[in-house]
Amino acid sequence: MRLLHTSDWHLGRAFHRVNMLGAQAGFIDHLVATVRERGVDAVVVSGDVYDRAVPPLAAVELFDDALHRLAALGAPTVMISGNHDSARRLGVGAGLIGRAGIHLRTEPAACGTPVVLSDAHGDVALYGLPYLEPALVKDEFVVEKAGHEAVLAAAMERVRADLATRAPDTRSVVLAHAFVTGGEPSDSERDITVGGVAAVPAGVFDGVDYVALGHLHGSQTITERVRYSGSPLPYSFSEAAHRKSMWLVDLGADGSVAAERVDCPVPRPLARIRGRLEELLVDPTLERHGEAWVEATLTDPVRPAEPMARLTERFPHTLSLVFDPERAPEEPGVSYARRLAGRSDQQIAEDFVAHVRGAGPDEQERSVLQDAFDAVRADLALREVAG
Numbered sequence: 001m002r003l004l005h006t007s008d009w010h011l012g013r014a015f016h017r018v019n020m021l022g023a024q025a026g027f028i029d030h031l032v033a034t035v036r037e038r039g040v041d042a043v044v045v046s047g048d049v050y051d052r053a054v055p056p057l058a059a060v061e062l063f064d065d066a067l068h069r070l071a072a073l074g075a076p077t078v079m080i081s082g083n084h085d086s087a088r089r090l091g092v093g094a095g096l097i098g099r100a101g102i103h104l105r106t107e108p109a110a111c112g113t114p115v116v117l118s119d120a121h122g123d124v125a126l127y128g129l130p131y132l133e134p135a136l137v138k139d140e141f142v143v144e145k146a147g148h149e150a151v152l153a154a155a156m157e158r159v160r161a162d163l164a165t166r167a168p169d170t171r172s173v174v175l176a177h178a179f180v181t182g183g184e185p186s187d188s189e190r191d192i193t194v195g196g197v198a199a200v201p202a203g204v205f206d207g208v209d210y211v212a213l214g215h216l217h218g219s220q221t222i223t224e225r226v227r228y229s230g231s232p233l234p235y236s237f238s239e240a241a242h243r244k245s246m247w248l249v250d251l252g253a254d255g256s257v258a259a260e261r262v263d264c265p266v267p268r269p270l271a272r273i274r275g276r277l278e279e280l281l282v283d284p285t286l287e288r289h290g291e292a293w294v295e296a297t298l299t300d301p302v303r304p305a306e307p308m309a310r311l312t313e314r315f316p317h318t319l320s321l322v323f324d325p326e327r328a329p330e331e332p333g334v335s336y337a338r339r340l341a342g343r344s345d346q347q348i349a350e351d352f353v354a355h356v357r358g359a360g361p362d363e364q365e366r367s368v369l370q371d372a373f374d375a376v377r378a379d380l381a382l383r384e385v386a387g
C-alpha cells in the first residue's frame with residue numbers, strides 16, 4: 001500500500017507580511033497531482049491543517065477545495081487535528097465527510113478505532129491520534145501524571161489492544177501530532193511544553209509499522225518507521241535550510257517500509273544574510289538572493305538611516321530586519337543602581353540612546369531630550385501648585 005504522508009499545512013498562516021494562501025493553494029495542487037501521478041492509495045495528514053482555531057474564510061475555502069478534490073480522486077484520506085487546530089471545529093461533519101472517504105480524527109476517545117483499508121496483502125489499520133493536550137485528556141486516559149508521554153503511551157495502549165483483536169497479518173499506521181525525542185524544532189511550531197516535558201521517546205510508538213508524525217516543521221527521519229513530513233512551506237526564517245517535502249511510503253506485504261521524499265513547490269527561496277549595510281548592498285556573492293525572501297541582520301555599530309528602503313533596492317523581497325550591532329564588551333559586574341548613581345536624567349537618557357543605537361545623540365537630539373525633560377518638570381511643578 002502506497003501512502004502519502006504530509007502535515008502542518010497551517011492554512012491561513014502568513015509568512016511575515018506575505019499572505020501565503022497562493023502558495024498554499026499551489027501546494028494543494030501539487031498534493032492532488034502527486035496522488036494521481038504516483039498511484040497513492042491513501043493520504044495521511046498529521047495535524048495543523050489550519051493555523052488557528054478560527055481560520056480566515058479563504059483558508060476554509062481552500063480546505064474545502066482540497067477535501068473535494070481528494071474525494072473525487074477516490075484516495076482515502078486520514079487527517080488528525082494538531083495543536084493549532086480547533087479539534088471541535090475541524091471535526092464538524094466528520095461522520096458525513098467520512099462517507100466520502102475523508103476521515104477526520106479529532107476525538108481523543110476514538111484513537112483506538114482505526115480507519116481500515118485493504119489491498120491484495122490484507123488490511124491496513126490507520127489510527128488517528130489527534131493532538132493530545134495532557135491537561136485536557138488526562139481523565140479520558142486515566143493517567144496519574146498528565147504529561148505528553150503518559151497520554152500518548154495510554155493512547156498507544158488502546159491502539160495495540162485494538163490491533164491485537166485483528167488478523168495477525170494486519171499492518172498498522174499511526175498518525176500523531178507530538179514532539180518526539182531526537183526531532184529538531186524550528187521557530188514556527190507553537191510551544192507545547194506547558195505542563196511538563198514535551199518530548200516523547202519514539203519507543204512510545206513501538207509495535208506499529210509506520211508512524212506519520214506532525215508538529216515539527218522540518219522533514220525528519222527519527223527511525224525508518226517513525227518520520228516527520230514537515231510543513232510543505234516555510235513559516236519562519238529558521239527554516240531557511242529546510243527542503244520542504246512529503247513522504248511517499250510503500251508499506252510492503254510484511255509491513256516493511258520504503259520511504260521516498262517528494263519535494264514540494266518552492267514559492268520563493270529563503271535567505272538569511274548578515275553584515276554591515278554597506279557590505280550587504282555590494283557583496284557580489286549575495287547577488288543570487290535577489291529574488292529570495294530575505295532576513296537581513298545588520299551588524300553596523302550605529303543603526304544606519306532607512307535600512308529597509310536601501311535593502312529593498314537590492315533585495316526587493318526583504319521581509320525581516322534584525323539589528324545585532326558589533327560593539328565593545330561592556331564592563332561586567334556593575335550594578336544598575338551604581339551605573340545610575342550621581343547622574344542627571346539627561347545623562348542617563350543620552351547613555352540609553354548610545355546603548356541602543358551604538359552612538360550617542362547629536363546636538364539636535366540632545367536638545368530634543370532636554371526639551372522633553374523640561375516639559376515634564378514644568379508639568380510636575382504645575383501639578384504641585386494645583387494640588
Ligand SMILES: [Mn+2]
Nearest residue numbers: 008048189215
Ligand atoms: Mn505545526
